[in-house]
Amino acid sequence: MNNRSWLDELKWDAQGLIPAIAQDEASGKVVMFAWMNREALAMTVKLGRAVYWSRSRSKIWPKGEESGHVQKLKSLRVDCDKDVVLMSIEQVGGIACHTGRESCFYFEITTSADGCHCWQAVEPVLKDPKEIYQ
């Protein structure tokens, strides 16, 4: 028997989605941000691993399905407004990003001497994406 009131307590947006942040339990790094619908979040808790809703493909997206880069759920939190979830995860393979990097957040703003800003990739590619997705 499932008690779904914990899902009802959350504020889902007009598309029935909630933002989800994945933070690596070991390194503390924020490695990914994606979206979940009710089904994805229920699956995440039931299976103990991150399951997202792919907005581009309009379907359930079990993270790591193809790459093997599964995110094992360690703990799950929601914020004061109950409209954003934060997962503490164990990142299998140490790679969250489809570019082969540990984290998706690898562009950092830099400022040049004349005050111009630009985004620079500051994290190394750990594995060639061609080897990840075959």
Place this chain on the structure above:
Amino acid sequence: MNNRSWLDELKWDAQGLIPAIAQDEASGKVVMFAWMNREALAMTVKLGRAVYWSRSRSKIWPKGEESGHVQKLKSLRVDCDKDVVLMSIEQVGGIACHTGRESCFYFEITTSADGCHCWQAVEPVLKDPKEIYQ
């Protein structure tokens, strides 16, 4: 002279917004999630402190304006899709949440013996909100 191409590189949603995650530089905790429009993000970088867009009030929201709980920007990143920003911040006062807690992410999912889930507040209130907002 401002070079705004770094803003143009980002993917703004249909409302002209981008999600923003604030992570405490010292503790590594994710303390807050909110939204920014172009102006808010430009101000964040220019002023060196988090400025959000309040969706509920439809206006620029300089974090800490009333509470004093300013978030000093330490570094700014964007993800692989360039549609989410991640700030590393110094949380002035050690309180990010309007409830008086260090982090907004203070509800954790717990599972009872019969498999039911519920959200439980697991972080202490450090300061009475009545003292923060007078």
